[in-house]
Amino acid sequence: MANARTSAEAVAHAPAPAGADAMPLDPFLVPATASLQERRALTLKHGDTFGVFDRNGDIVTGAGSPEGLFHRDTRHLSHFLLTLEGARPMLLSSTLRDDNAALTCDLANPDLFDPEERLVLVHDLLHLRRFRFLWQGKCFERIVVRNFDTTVRRVRLIFDFAADFADLFEVRGTQRARRGMLNPPQLGDGSVALSYIGLDGVVRTTTLGFDPQPQKLSATRAIYDVELLPGERQLIFVEIACGEVPQGAEVRRRFFLALRDARRELRYATARAASVETSNQIFDEAFRRSVSDLYMLVTETPEGPYPYAGIPWFSTVFGRDAIITALQTLWLDPTIAQGVLRHLAANQATSFDAAADAEPGKILHEVRYGEMAELREVPFRRYYGSIDSTPLFVMLAGAYLERTGDVATIRTLWRNVRAALDWLDKEGDRDGDGFVEYGRRTAEGLINQGWKDSHDSVFHADGTLARGPIALAEVQAYAYGAWRAGAELAGALGEGALMAIFANKAERLRTAFDEAFFDAKLGTYVLALDGEKRPCRVRASNAGHALYTGLALSARAERVVATLMDVTSFSGWGVRTVASTEARYNPMSYHNGSVWPHDNALIAAGFARYGFRREAARIFNGLFAASTHIELRRLPELFCGFPRQRSTGPTFYPVACSPQAWAAATPLSLLQSCIGLSFKPDACEIIFDRPCLPDFLDEVALRDLRCGNAVIDVVLRRSAGEAAVSAIKGSAELSVITRA
Template sequence: MAEKKKILVDDRWYVLAAFARPEEQPQTVKNGHAFAMFDRTGDVGALAPGQEGLYHEDTRYLSYQELTINGLRPLYLGSSVQEANSLLAIDLMNPDLTEEGRVVLPKGELHLFRAKLLWQGACYEHVRVSHHGTAPLQVRLEMAFDADFIDLFEIRGMHRQKRGERLPAEVTADRVMLPYRGLDATLRRTGLRFEPAPQLLEAHRAAYDVTLKPGEEKHLYLTVTCEREGQPVPVLPNYFDAFNANNASRRETAQAASHVVSSNPLVNLWLDRSVSDLAMLVTELPTGPYPFAGVPWYSTTFGRDGILTALEYLWVDASMACGVLNFLASTQATQVDAERDAEPGKILHEARPSEMARTREIPFGRYYGTVDATPLFLVLAAAYWRRTGDQALMRKLWPNLLAALKWIDDYGDADGDGFVEYARKSADGLTQQGWKDSQDSVFHRDGRLADAPIALCEVQGYVYQAKQAMAEMAQAFGDGALAARLRQQAQDLQVRFQSAFWSEERGTYALALDGAKRRCDVLASNVGHCLWSGIASPEHGARVADLLMGSAFFSGWGVRTIAEGEARYNPMSYHNGSIWPHDNALAAMGLARYGRTEDAMHLLAAMFESSLHFDLHRLPELFCGFPRRHDAGPTLYPVACSPQAWAAAAPFAVLQACLGLEIDGATREVCLRTPRLPAIVDWLRIERLGSPGASCDLLLTRHERSVGVEVLRKDEGVTVRVLA
């Protein structure tokens, strides 16, 4: 692979896009801590080096793989990603095979079915070769392979002055082991096991001489394992055992969640894709299920992403929120560590186990540079408690919740002005520490970047929301004094917020206050989060809603992160004019909160219509903010993660906003407040609503200005209420 140049941009953690994106997108599968990107034939890097490969814990364990027939690549017929994105199925056929200018095997007489399944840190591959010709034949199938053990941050564009040592390959009759000792002194190995044993096996090549009669088929199997010293890989005996184990796990997960189906088959494909993507991204940790943020750049634990994904999906499956809360509590900072931007009570930003993280070449081994994960942790805890009635978990986490509150007051508001700000302390940390964390995302009306410490408008809303929610829990748990104090703090914050952040001239809240307490009077989508949290006053909320749905913000495909016409507006930027599904979901929930359900339905329809133009109906992390044209779909952003957890969960949050859906786990009450459905569906059926435990099935039918609700089934003790 050609040496990468050092990134010459201000933002050190920028994801480099140094080459044109191919029209054919990589096929992506994931399970647990491993993910893989293959070309459409199932190969890796066969045409040119790139991002493709098998990755585990941010390290590429398979960097090259190419299947050939008599030295030629098979011809592509079709492929599909199946089994909740853990299985890639591919159909191939032979090209014309010649000898001395004579065709000895016409194209299409051999069918090759290739299946690649990820399961618990290993890739299980099945190759079935079927002969559809009329004469016996013999061909040579070869599989070339290599492992470069490159860190994901190198793929993203970082240059390393020094790398670890590739050790000699170990080869037996049916196995190859490719070892590498990293600069972290850890041995990593890529294991390849072939079944049956090939006729030829070398350090980087396996070959089979396959003889077939007409109508006969042969089966070949390859298991690729990702091994890190001290972490044994539980390899199953064969491909079919892995396939069955994966299916059993997937069925168990699906049965524990609610299921949504509508009258519109395309809506069903969209929602089913979101469910499959979340099943793909959720990884079982010792603390429970956790949605990894996105593939390929963020396939690990992120605090903010995990929290918001769990909140968006909470009404469908509460177990995700439980896993997120447990993990973030277990990694909550307990001491000041400036190199990691850590302070007691602060919630994790991200954690990575790769070589570069372990050598501290990047600061993200366990990094806390986020201003919003801590109040959002409290918001999720309270929402989970209301949804499930799980007092046992809340009492277990109570010390963590109190520590988070203390962080907000003692460290989040370091200057005592009543607002939570951020300013990085780590020399290698993130400059911007809100959800828009690119270096140029917080600026003044004239385009000047804001100086730290920075108080973001949405973060004040999160704190307001968190203190109100914690007051409710404290009251329920018998601490009336704490409840009263938190309620008063929330009210005081709301008053200060209106005064400091509202810009009458612009008709909205400022994006932020800079280090000199000057307003960044920029029209930014962050204000949609202020609607979601409820910190906006009713009169201001109405004006914010009008602005968000106006042409400067709303492109026709969604609300832009920055309004058209602002100083740094760029529809092709990461955070300054693009469209993020999760950002739109929070705005939709905020719009519904302020009585603008029609606008929430408009966003749901736009989100659905944009999905029709994306591969697999999958909403990516973000897309470009160009105005909608009648003859074109939305424009892709070149290095967006796809899938991305909070984008996958976004449709369910917007649907909840349209339905006014609330679930009270303690009383087993399901409530729909002025439910509405957009014109894209005539009816919607929700099964197992409220599960696990007591649940119900509902059928919702759209009328012109209302929704009919029919209870198809409900368990004993469940109450369904519809409020007009």
């Protein structure tokens, strides 16, 4: 994951061998004191706001709990509990809509007793339905209470609430020496405003509004005394605003206006995307959930749509995550890639800043808006400490042009692309050896700056941690992809001389990489070169990324594929980050033996690039099988790397984010890899190169597949072990090409 954290599970590995170098733990880790799987939280998101709720729809925070309503890295609501006559209602069911637009919780009264322990209300006579959604920094809720008894019922409903205004890093476990001050609450007619003035001088406010007005309202509680005739129901509307509520319309009216607007926006956003229907209903459910998660995580920025990384800990701009997500979804919806490119270009570093690991031309790693970031208590206010966001940015620009033919957008980005390539050539190559290395500029920065950013994720065969500057295998692959993309972009813009220079740099890197990184004994590329250019002779998933960008020599591909699909690396669910034979292998670790869906998507794309589509389909089979054991069919950020066992599901990782953008996009990418889908917009062609279908799919229909302004529907059917392609509806000028 491209972010500023290392999980406590990532550092709780077996002790390193004697003599191993000691390394300080990452100060920005996410403590694994409570499992998100155990809490089974439900999430909603819109824009810069997200909510994490328990199954009853409540917020009950405690040690290790991520529950709350968050806005721009601050928890604006830390407690929200609904009780009936002092007791929590019984949970009947909790359901997220298929499109993630709203949460519905069905509850019923428990058996209720008077002070003398006499039963006064039998269970399941009163039904409560909570319907909740987010819109523009607000959480809207409608509670419907209905009496199914044959007599009149008088009951008391209580909403208890609180706002601690904790910074997200505090919620994650970071201790602070000082905090700001809570202001006195402000009570109005049916509303309560809670506020906090931070050490940064910013006032953060949470306003709760109730409609109708409660019988009693205080700074921590709203009380309704409800009388219901047989069959009668009563509605209560609650609005929780991360800020002050505008004057005018009442809560009830704002609820319905917001619901209308939220549905319109979602319909408009998803209308851009192609759709998929298959012969497997369960896969269709998983695919729809992936698309829904993707569009829930997409946030509109001034430059266009941008997928935030994941909930709960990374609902913000991350460079690496968004670029890879955009690459995975280019075939489905190119406007996401366009938004990512424009936003990252607008925030590209233009000067040196050691505290932010910023250098001219470098692309963002992470942006944070909370109090601790503003005060530099954490370095991530605008942080550039990733080694791969910059070459990936150039790769995405090249892939976007190839997918869309949109030269006009590329022309507006050309200055940024050139700056990124200049960074690769200068600051990115610290010692001038042609490889791209990283090393943090201050002690507060991230220790490791590849996507495996745990403090212990780069090591030698004996388990000794590598000392930097470090040249990772996959970063050289991305650099190669960037030089190749730069050449294509230069050619499209008529820069012939630059095209030749960039292409030459790519080929020189390819030769040097093979000489320095391929290890015949390992049967694959080494994990990295350390600061003394000693190879880290470790079998790791990083090598698959050399296939993804085409850096690997064709003669090496078969051995690399075989090594990655060996039982020591392929768990049955997916390729592990580190093979089980390695010194620091731990299937419960964050980066040293776990299975990451996005990592597998890139590996599968690499397999397909070199003609190993059936091996790509095996990865697809494993990850789809994993999703059938996971609630909502939702692939999480990662899961443990234990071997697949008959009739059991994967072992979950305790603090994995879910949903996560690049995990959500993984089924989309895997499908593209298997069917060999690509586009030639200049020729108005859609190409299927040696398509094959995984075992669980006999037929796939792609609808509203766009190439330029043309649209077509295509069906692939299993035939004699291959996939036959036929166009069923679409623009006459659009050609479908199948390569056997």
